[in-house]
Amino acid sequence: MSAQVVELLQRQIESLQGAPTRLTVPLHPAFDGLVQLRTGASYAVDSASLALGLAAGASQAGEWVGFAGWEDFGAEAATQWGIDLRRTVLVPEPGELWLEVTAALVDVLKVVVLKPRTWVDAKSASILDARLRARSSTLVVWGEWPRVEARLSAERVVWDGVDHGRGRLRRRALKVAVDRGGRRSARDVLLP
């Protein structure tokens, strides 16, 4: 335990000294063993809940998180994931300046969730990648992105609690598939 703490502190010192280290970002327990977020990388997801979940760990650890381009943001769902709304920045409609806005968010926030409105070319993505590495931040893209560390997708979602006019949605079981540049792994996750 103490060796881990020493290692963590050493990495933080290195990052403060400007060394190109890649810190791990705290994650929600639901993603344990599935994926490990690192600073300076981008991750793609295909579902809003997964995007909220990836940002939740950092927010619970006291970091600031931001959401760009997400005009139908569900604040209550974010709270249920454990995101602290007091440390949340929301830019619902960045418009044409989405690249500049995301870059400015990356400058100051630990985890930035972006929902790109249009197709993103590799050049814009590489600008953001460089910024991510320089600022030790993590980008989670809800949608398509040219180059990502890992792509998470929700498969085989089964909702529990509804039955043709009776009950209500209670929880869901889903299989989260992680695609790391061709290597695939998957695991069943139960979300409340």
Next chain:
Amino acid sequence: MRVLVAWCPDWSVTAGLFELAETDGGDGAARAASDQPAAVLSGNMVEVCNAAARAEGVRRGQRRRDAQSKCPDLVLLGANPERDARYFEPVLATVEELRPGVAPIRPGLLAVPAPGRYFGGESHAAALLAQHLVEAGIWDCRFGVADDLFTAEQAARQAPVQDCVVVDPGTSAGFVQRLPVTVLADITDGGAEGRELADLLRRLGLTTLGDFARLSAGEVSNRFGSFGLSVWQRAHGAAPTRLGSRTPPPELACEIGFEPPLESAEAVCFSVRTTTERFVRGLAERQLVAVAVRIEAEADGVVTSARTWLHPRCFTSRDLVDRVHWQLQAGLPNSGLRSRQDAGAVRAPIERVRFLPETVEPAADHADGLWGGGADEQVTRGVARIQAMIGFDAVRAPVLQGGRSVADRQATVPWGERPVGLRPLDRPWPGRIPGPAPARVFPSPLPADVVDEGGRTVAVTERGAVTGEPWRYRIESAWTPVASWAGPWPVDDAWWLHTDPGEGRGRSARFQVVGVDGRAWLLVWHRDGWEVEAGYD
């Protein structure tokens, strides 16, 4: 110490007429001085009325209907102690200019230490005050000078309009003892107790304060308690006079003029920097910080842009400079998304910017923790940069609030503003959908279709039953078969707001629908179709 009391009779009526004239756009002073009968009502009873109304037979304590039958053109005003105090503030300031140490007793009544010889005697001083007050629009003001506060107030009540009654030194007791006991009903610190005592003394056969003063102190204390004893002391002219003089409020507002007027927001922001620092420092010297500031910008001698800004913590000088920038740019068309070329232009050359603190709080309440808020400060600066880029309103802070529908249960406020007017979260809110909250909440519902097996649109009957089992749904384009569904949960919302039953949305009901692809939606049925409110994506 000699005391001068200034009394403005029926101040509630005067203040009410001032306010009425302000909302009508007329001259408040002219209206207050006119002979229009007016009365302030509280709980359907006349509380205060002016002389014109009294001449028509309106009395205090009269019912509204009786007062109106006595005087049909009576102007009725609502009771509002804050309004009375607000309009009395300029009167205090006017008197303060001539004689410092003003003690406000209540709206309409103030006391100052009487200037002995400075203005050439006490009655001359009162005449001078009357002149200044009349110039300020207060037509009905009366003055009294005596050795103690009680006597001076009674003297002011006997004075004619804009005149003064001076009770010579040492003759207070004689003056007070000639007064009837009914004056006790109106004394400031008495209230109901004063009215009761006046009534009791009258029934005991003591008609003047002199009769009351001839009782012994012990008897008064035994029979009438501490209030009676304090009145007895006043009747002997021996009441202690303690004036709670107010300190004039400090001037905290700051302004800066530009000569020649500046044409770009950047130039204005650069120039106001020292003024904002002076503003924040002026507050800090009094251990205060501003949490709400009104910024006014003047062009061509008129205020072209004025806005109150709230801050979630407290304003620093850099925050104020940012607010000036946003405010000057907000007036422009298409301010949300500007090209870089026209950024910074303002509508008219700005010649003056003014900062008015609207709400100040003690600095100790907003002190940084021991370890500071370094990271937060960095975030604030970074977000301010985005706001400068795409507009103040484009960056939001999400907050939760109470409500029934999912869209009602959340709100966003512009980053850097304080949320106001949120519904409380700790109420039960019957009708809300429990369970996991949807991750996507559409700001305005999207159109949808839900049909049953035969292709007919599913509806809900008056008894709350579905006309058919949902079979397929369509949200954007493609139809998706329904895997499972829950509902209907009838929505019984705000039907009373629509007087015409055909005007509102009428009956509606919510459903949770899960498609075969595993996506779940929160749909709502109205009489005129289906909509999707949120998605459990």
